[in-house]
Amino acid sequence: MKRAISACIFTGLTTTALAQSLPVTDDAVFMFNGQEITISRTATLPDTSFDVVSRALSDCIQPCLSPMTAARNVATVGELDVIDFMSTAIEDGSGLLVDARLPDARAVAHIPASVNIPAATVAETNPFRDEILMALGAEHYQGIFNFDGAMDLIIFDDGPATQDAPTFITDMLAAGYPPEKISYYRGGMQVWTTLGLTTTGSAQ
Template identity: 45%
Template sequence: MRRWTAQAAIVLFLAATASSAEERAVAMKASFIFDGERVEIRRDNRDALRFVTHFVSASELCLNACIAPMKAADGVDTVDEAQVLAFLETKVGTNIGLALDARASQDRVGGFIPGSVMLPPRVVDPRNLGRDDVLRALGAREFDGVFNYADAKHLLIYDQGPATDDAGLLVRHLIAAGYPPEKIKYYRGGMQVWSVLGFTIEEGLG
């Protein structure tokens, strides 16, 4: 009787583990409102191979086969795909956050994460005369030349992937402008890992 009970317990444990794993796999999707439209993200991209081939190249900012560090800057969390999906639903979907694509337009047109907008690093470069306008658009408030970021958007920043550093440069420019690191998330996997995992990709500039 004890042996049967132990075997039954093992079977129930394995079934529960399998069920839990299945629930986690099913949870790898997102549904949220962005720009007035419903956005659905799933892992069922039938064109994944085409995108993987397209995103394998590095950007102009990283031509020498460089590899981006795991951390973009001190105080900035590096996130995985599950956390990206959660950010899209809880931050972008509630209009308190933005997902920023740090690539240039020629790279973005080949595909991007749905619900994200383009913001190349040069736009917030300290030498750009329009940088302050961009910071205001992100929710920062200026008084006598000093920015307050209390109401600024939460940001998730990505680029082509680990073989590029556009996202890291954008993060560093923002922090140099005073943006709070705790309000920034860095998705190092970028389009390279996103496409390999078969997630939904939108084409065009968006």
């Protein structure tokens, strides 16, 4: 298993090394909370990003790849979709990029303009879940939620070998959040960092 994991990581790093020969999109520049944010492709991995790429893979005791689709009617999106979402929905305040990992993982590196809402916080057992749903734009009246004005969300985690984002999505759907307002960025931090896209955190 360790040999297979190493091979996956090596493949990712090799892909990054070859990225300079591939077309690169223009920088995306947008505003978030009054701050200008630029997403660019450096085509190189920061020194500590190897840990970001490998940690979630090595923590997996058995093959635990996420399915391509997190839930019925929830779109799976790629990097260009995420960047476009940043430049449109995030900038105009109608959308949110949600990091479903625990804060310690986020501290290592995260996607700029993302907001940390760990998967466990939207579980039905969390007594504060309703407050989170209302913070996302849902209206609550006499025990019933109206999600018409709720934000569009893109959810991510460490990547295809982890389950935080799919768990988050499952629990949000169970709470009544409309599937058409949720998208799943399956690549997560593993793919984002391997492609050399801008990150924030200690893996700079």
